[in-house]
Amino acid sequence: MEEINKKQKDFWSGAGGDVWVDKQKEMDIMLNPLGNKAINKINFSDHLTILDIGCGCGETTLDIAKKVPNGKIVGLDISEPMLQKARLSADERSLSNTEFEVKDVQIDSMPSEYFDVAFSRFGVMFFEDPYQAFKNIHSTLKQSGQLSFVCWQNPSLNPWQSLSIAVIKEFLELPSPPPKSPGPFAFEDKDYLLDILESSNFENIEISDNQEDITMFSGKELRQACEDYLTINPVVTEMLKNSTDLLKDQILNALMESFSEFDNGNGLVFPSATWIVSANK
Numbered sequence: 001m002e003e004i005n006k007k008q009k010d011f012w013s014g015a016g017g018d019v020w021v022d023k024q025k026e027m028d029i030m031l032n033p034l035g036n037k038a039i040n041k042i043n044f045s046d047h048l049t050i051l052d053i054g055c056g057c058g059e060t061t062l063d064i065a066k067k068v069p070n071g072k073i074v075g076l077d078i079s080e081p082m083l084q085k086a087r088l089s090a091d092e093r094s095l096s097n098t099e100f101e102v103k104d105v106q107i108d109s110m111p112s113e114y115f116d117v118a119f120s121r122f123g124v125m126f127f128e129d130p131y132q133a134f135k136n137i138h139s140t141l142k143q144s145g146q147l148s149f150v151c152w153q154n155p156s157l158n159p160w161q162s163l164s165i166a167v168i169k170e171f172l173e174l175p176s177p178p179p180k181s182p183g184p185f186a187f188e189d190k191d192y193l194l195d196i197l198e199s200s201n202f203e204n205i206e207i208s209d210n211q212e213d214i215t216m217f218s219g220k221e222l223r224q225a226c227e228d229y230l231t232i233n234p235v236v237t238e239m240l241k242n243s244t245d246l247l248k249d250q251i252l253n254a255l256m257e258s259f260s261e262f263d264n265g266n267g268l269v270f271p272s273a274t275w276i277v278s279a280n281k
């Protein structure tokens, strides 16, 4: 039997993780406003102990660390290169109340009743068994502890995904991954998300609809933005992994045509739809 979450570990610790490290600034410009919506749901006091699930290169971890000067924040992730970047940034900013550790939040043990808050910016949709993962998260929270995260809604409301998949499917005959598969859109279905949280014994669950424009690849020209796009998205990279360079070039050109209406000369501006989720233990 294959190791649990192996595909995700290979992607985020391999080529995918390297690209996220390389493009961190652009990714943060795109994701910060959405992450802030989930951060704003947290009821802060300066001594909290906080978990950042799938913290990646650590932008949210370091941001939240400043809000808990007498507490601490622990970033857990399966990607060694992304965590290395996070540690480097914490040192550069002289933040001493952060810790980063390689852990699979679905299966690795975490201290029981330890965290006041579990937070995530787009780091909770990649579990092979989200029910097991959220039970693990529930058990590492203190009684009444807070959960707050942001995740994507349906691709049709996120044209940066739906248009690119439509373009790729013009060239490649590929089955779509089954709904609920680990990936950026695993939690598109609100009822499924609610069921995961209820089954994990969370209370006061709120799943709010958030729609706003986002800027992808700020400062990049259309070609570069589309090239970068084809490397950062785990669904897309999986689809393209066996394609020839010629085919990749054709797909890039078609993607540029499809994305051009969103190009504002300083990046791509797309409508987006996310769920802002909060709950308590």
Ligand SMILES: C[S@@+](CC[C@H](N)C(=O)[O-])C[C@H]1O[C@@H](n2cnc3c(N)ncnc32)[C@H](O)[C@@H]1O
Residues within 6 Å of the ligand: 005, 008, 012, 027, 031, 053, 054, 055, 056, 057, 058, 059, 076, 077, 078, 079, 082, 103, 104, 105, 106, 120, 121, 122, 123, 124, 126, 127
């Ligand atoms: C879309 S990225 C988001 C990264 C970061 N939160 C951000 O907003 O920049 C998803 C992150 O989840 C991490 N991840 C995926 N599966 C995980 C798991 N089972 N346990 C911990 N982290 C995981 C990935 O390694 C990756 O860093």
